Amino acid sequence: MTFFDEMKTTFKDIPRPEGEISTLEFLEASESLVKLFDLFGSSAFSVVQNDMKGNINKVSTKFLSDPINCNTLQKLILLEIKENGKKVATQGLLWLCRGLQFTANAMRKCIDNKDWELSKCFEKSYSETLTKYHSMLIRPVFKLAMKACPYRKDLFVKLGDDLNKVNEQLEDWVAGLEEIVDVIMKFFESGNYGKGL
Template identity: 40%
Template sequence: MTKVQIPAGKTWFDVQTRHFADVPVSAEQEVSTAEFLEATESTTTIFDLLGSAIFTPMKQDMLFNVNRVRERQKLAPEVSSTLQGLVKDELTAKAHNAADGLTWLVRGLDFMVQAFKADMTANKGVAASDRYPKKEVGDLFRESYKLTLAPYHSVVIRPIFRAAMVAAPRRKDFYIRLSGQGTDLELTREGLEKWTAALEPIVAILQAFLASQEIKR
């Protein structure tokens, strides 16, 4: 897996090239395509920090779907400034490759949102450095997977993801891996909370859009 370099005193959030907090969302709830794809692509590096090559297929799948959307953006840039505009234009052309890619990206990002939100609630008041949290990362991942991705995965794919859940690091180690040397793990936990809070409304907007009658196919 790729080595993610996190400077001393910094966190994974400090080395991301784009944050979801910086993704423009219009008053009409339209999500900017370029910044969303940059933030999602940057997010995939988290899989390099989880400590097992079994997470590589997850990263590759997200990057594949980022590229599906980006290719459509390049093909029709004048109508692809927002994800909603991109998908609507693609569907008028009787195509749905980018729409499918975006659908899977939203599902994958929702998996992260639900898992990390659950850490904030199930482990509320538990320090990031605590060796014995109420729930470990593997537990959070398994519960989130059942809600977000499992319903759409085939019987062939599910075992791969379930194996990844087993390989998830312990919660304390997870926060250590998101941190540079000497970084206060509570700063990392706060960073994860802010990152999740910025991503959650974007996921909700795109879920509603993808489920709307306007683009049913």
């Protein structure tokens, strides 16, 4: 049994009706991703987890308020824009996707650079993804968390006993995550839906 076997939904399993991302399964996959940081065994990562959980809740609240018209992420965004109020879920989704992009980028570095420790993977990913969106007050908090990464070998032991299976599942999981994030971010760019958020 591995960490990935225990996931309710993985990013590669998310249905895509008419090329759109199913909201319910996206939320389930995102909740599973947040649990990855539990394996890091450091309270320093709680800032990352809390940020992601807060954004998951914003999207989930909107979805639960109208599951039929918000059954895909794209419809959820368009509905919130049409309602012409505060775009709480859209903002939450944008920030959640930035966090997912950061995680995908870090884990891709981990896969591609087997001699790198996790702290190096996450520090480089942070500088390439989230740092441009964070204020001078927030950056040191996140940078401290990156330094609190466990040793690579310690994390992989927690991911599962069968290292070959873990590596195979990690590759599939990251590829699925990268694909989903790419679709969502391209949708945000297509209509400039993230403007002002």
